[in-house]
Amino acid sequence: MNGVKDDELHTIERVIASPDEDAIGGTATYCIGCGSCAVIDPAFRIAKNADGCYRASVVGEPRDWIAAERVCPFASSVDENQLGEELFSKQSGVKYDQHLGYYLSAYAGYVSVDGWRSRGTSGGMISWLAAKMLQDGLVDAVIHAKDGPDPKNMYTIQISRTVDEIKAGAKAKYYPIELSEAIKQVREHEGRYLFIGLPCFVKAVRLLRREDPVLMKRIPYCIGLICGHLKSDFFGQAEAWESGVPLDKIARVDFRHKTSGTRASDYAIEVRRTDKDEPIVKRIAELSTANWGLGYFKYNACDYCDDVLAETADATFGDAWIPKYVSDDKGCNVIIIRNQAIQDLFNRYRNELVLHDSDATEVYQSQSSGFRHRRQGLAERLYIHQQRGEWTPTKRIKPSLDGIPERRQRVYAMRTILKNESFVAFREAVKAGDFTVFNKHMKPLERKYWRVSIPFKKRMMNLVKRAINKLGRILKKL
DSSP states (O other): OTTOOGGGSOHHHHHHSOSSTTGGGGTTOSOOOOOHHHHHOTTEEEEEOTTSOEEEEEOSOOSOHHHHHHHOTTTOSOOHHHHHHHHHTTSTTOEEETTTEEESEEEEEEEOSTTHHHHSSSSSHHHHHHHHHHHTTSOSEEEEEEEEEETTEEEEEEEEOSHHHHHHTOSOOOSOOOOHHHHHHHHHSOSOEEEEEOHHHHHHHHHHHHHOHHHHHHOOEEEEEOOSOOBOTHHHHHHHHHTTOOGGGEEEEEEEEOOTTSOTTSOEEEEEESSOSSOEEEEGGGOTTOOGGGTTTBOGGGGGOOOSSOTTSSEEEEEOOOHHHHTOTTOOEEEEEOOHHHHHHHHHTGGGEEEEEOOHHHHHHHTHHHHIIIIIHHHHHHHHHHHHTOOOOOOSSOOOOTTOOHHHHHHHHHHHHHHHHHHHHHHHHHHHTOTHHHHHHHHHHHHHHHHHHSOHHHHHHHHHHHHHHHHHHHHHHO
C-alpha cells in the first residue's frame, strides 16, 4: 500500500485496503463502509466503489490513526462481548447466551394497533418502539434509514423528529448506507437520539460513544436489526432489472412488499419507475438473485462478522423464521430485549402488542443458518487465511476446521465463489445491456453449489415440491 511494508500498516489500513486491489473491483476489503472513521477524522472519506459498496479511503494524513481504529467495528480491539458486558451485565435478572449475548427477555410477536404491522417489514415492532420512545420522552429524535434523494441513493441514514417521519422510514432496506453525515448532525444539534441499524453499525455507534463524550450523552439508545448480510446496490438494481424495469428507469425498490394469503417468507418486491406511475410487483421466488443463502452482492466484510443478533443493541428485532409463525402472511418479529428501560416500555404498552414468550433456543432456531455460516463458516474462513499467511480482522471465533465436515467446507468455499462472481457477472450484464448474461454466468456455479450443499435425494424431493407448488398456483388462477 503506497510502498509501505505490510507489517508497518495500521490495523485500520489493513481493514480498508483490499487484499487484492484488482479483485472484484476492490470488494474484497474488510471495510463495511459504516463511516465511523469519517466521524472521527475528516481525512477518512466514505464513497461507493465500483461494485456499489460504501468503502472508506484516506485523503491526506489522519490526525490519529489509533483513534480511527478504536471506532472501526472491524479494527477495534473491543469486541461485542466486552461492549455487552459494559452496557448490560449489571442489570437485575440479566442472562447471557453465546448467541444472544446479554439479554433480559425474548419474545415473538407483533404490534396489534394503528397499522404498525402492515406498514412494517414483519411485525411492525421497530417503528412502533421508536415512536413510543419518542412519545414517552426517552429520546428526541431517531437516526434510521429512510428514502434517499434519488435513484443513485435510494436510501440514506437520516434523522426523524416526529412519529409521522418515523412511519415514513418503516420497512427493511437491503441497500448500502453509511452513518457519518447523520452522526455529524447529532454532534451539531443537542438532544437525545435513538440509533437503529445493523449489528456492525450499532457496534460502530457504541465505539464512537466511547471515544466522544458528546455522542455518549446524545445517543443513549440503539435498536439492532437481525442481519443476514449487507448488500451492494447491485442487489436492488438486479432485482428491479430482472422484474422488467430498465436500469435507467429504476426510481426505488421496496424490498419487502407483503403479499396476502402466503407465508411471511414468500414476500415480493415493489419497483417504482421514473417514467410510469404504476409500480411493478414481483414475488422474490421468481427472481434469481433473491436467495439470501447464495450471498449475491454481499459485502466481503459480512463474511468476517460473528454478530448475527446485534448483541450491543438495547433491543434487537428480526423476522420470526419459525414454522409456527412464518405461516402468518402479515409477519411476526423475533424480539430480544437487553435494556430495562425498553423492558419497562414493553410492559407499559403490553396491551398494544401480541407477545409470545420465547427463549434463547427458539431465537437461535429462527436464525440457525445465519449462525452456522457466521460461526462455523467463519472459523473455516479464518483458518484458510491463516494457512495462507494472510491478515484478517481479530474475531471472537478462532480459526479452525475442527468438527466441520468436508461437505460443509466445500459449501463455504462455494459461497465465497458465488459472492465474488456475482459482482463480475452483473458488470458483464450491464456492459452487454442484457440481464440474461448475469444468469448465464451464475447458473452453472449455482448448480455446482446445490450439488455440493444438498444431497441428491433431497434435491429431487425439492424439485417435486416446487413443481407441485407451481401447479397449484396455476390452478388457483384458473
